[in-house]
Amino acid sequence: xxxVTQTPxxxxxxxxxxxxxxxxxxxxxxxxxxxxxxxxxxxxxLVSFYNNEISEKSEIFDDQFSVERPDGSNFTLKxxxxxxxxxAMYFCASSVSGQxxxxxxxxxxxxxxx
Amino acid sequence: xxxxxxxxxxxxxxxxxxxxxxxxYTATGYPSLFWYVQYPGEGLxxxxxxxxxxxxxxxxxFEATYRKETTSFHLEKxxxxxxxxxxxxxxxxxxxxxxxxxxxxxxxxFVKA
Numbered sequence: 001x002x003x004v005t006q007t008p009x010x011x012x013x014x015x016x017x018x019x020x021x022x023x024x025x026x027x028x029x030x031x032x033x034x035x036x037x038x039x040x041x042x043x044x045x046l047v048s049f050y051n052n053e054i055s056e057k058s059e060i061f062d063d064q065f066s067v068e069r070p071d072g073s074n075f076t077l078k079x080x081x082x083x084x085x086x087x088a089m090y091f092c093a094s095s096v097s098g099q100x101x102x103x104x105x106x107x108x109x110x111x112x113x114x
Numbered sequence: 115x116x117x118x119x120x121x122x123x124x125x126x127x128x129x130x131x132x133x134x135x136x137x138x139y140t141a142t143g144y145p146s147l148f149w150y151v152q153y154p155g156e157g158l159x160x161x162x163x164x165x166x167x168x169x170x171x172x173x174x175x176f177e178a179t180y181r182k183e184t185t186s187f188h189l190e191k192x193x194x195x196x197x198x199x200x201x202x203x204x205x206x207x208x209x210x211x212x213x214x215x216x217x218x219x220x221x222x223x224f225v226k227a
Contacts, residue, residue, distance in 0.1 A: 031213065043158070043203065045214040056212030091158060093215075101146040101165070101207035103215055107157035 002026045004106035006092050012112045013082055021077045021109045023092030031100050032075045033093040034067065036060075037108075043091065049075065082113045116141040120204045120218035127194055128226050135189040135221045137178075137204035145206040147171075147180055147187040148215070152201045161189075161202070194225045 005024045013019050025032055034046040048055040049067050064080045075094075079086055089110050093103040121136040139145065149161040149171070162171030167182035176191045187204060204218040 033214070035215070042219050043215075043217040045216070048212055048214055056214055058214075095213065100213040101209065101215075102148075102160065102163060103207075103213075104160065105150070105158040 004092055004094055004104050006090075006106040006109050008109060009107065010110045010112075012114065015084055015113055016081050019079050019082055019111065021079075021090050021092075021111070023075045023077075023094075023106055024073050025075055025092070025094030026096075026104060027073070029094035029096050029104075031055075031095045031097070031103075032067075032069070033095075033103060034077045035091045035093065035105075036088040037091065038085075038088045046077070046090075079111075082111075084113050087111060087113045116145070116206060116208050116216050118204050118206055118216055118218035120202075120221055122219070123201075123222040124224055125221060126224045126226065129196055130193045131225075133189070133191040133194045133198075133223070135202055135204075135223070137187045137189065137218060139185050139187065139204075139206050141185075141206055141208050143208060143210060144182075145208045147178070148205040148207070149176070149178055149187070149189050150203040150205060150217075152203065152220070154200070158203065194223070196225045196227050199223055199225045 007022045032049040037043045047057045066078045089108045092106045095103045117140045146165045148163045150158045151161045162173040164171040164180035170179045201220045203220045
């Protein structure tokens with residue numbers, strides 16, 4: 001069964017450094033999403049992406065965040081200058097046209113900012 | 115705004131007990147409703163969904179019915195197993211564009227042998 005994959009599974013970085021989290025969505029999916037879950041808190045929406053454009057973003061998704069689909073298979077989340085409070089599990093998700101509400105999640109990248 | 119409220123955990127049950135995890139929602143229009151499960155050390159897995167009122171989603175012995183009149187989507191299972199120990203998230207997608215998923219806080223379930 002096709003799955004969303006994410007790399008790396010864990011990343012440790014120093015405050016102020018840039019990180020790029022990578023995702024490979026399910027191959028025939030056209031809608032892509034990033035969510036995050038700070039330890040012990042709710043899963044929160046960050047951004048949705050379709051047709052090489054951001055469809056919607058939350059107030060969390062400020063100027064330090066960006067997303068990109070650099071090729072036909074990858075979808076990336078870049079955090080330009082990490083802060084301690086960016087430490088969280090980041091989930092990528094994708095969905096197919098016509099059933100956009102049904103999103104399939106990757107296993108997550110655990111980001112720790114020191 | 116749109117939101118999901120689910121019962122606080124943890125919920126501790128013995129094997130073969132009946133499970134109910136309550137979930138209520140607030141949303142404009144007619145959202146789609148979901149239950150996701152997160153096993154220890156893993157990501158979010160879609161467990162079941164319902165897209166309109168009175169629909170029943172079911173999977174792996176779990177069921178939930180979309181009740182518009184009570185704005186609820188309670189998760190039930192007749193006989194839990196130790197392997198069902200996980201965190202369960204109720205969620206909605208409001209069909210108003212963007213398709214962002216809004217999650218409840220999650221309910222941790224422990225099943226004892």
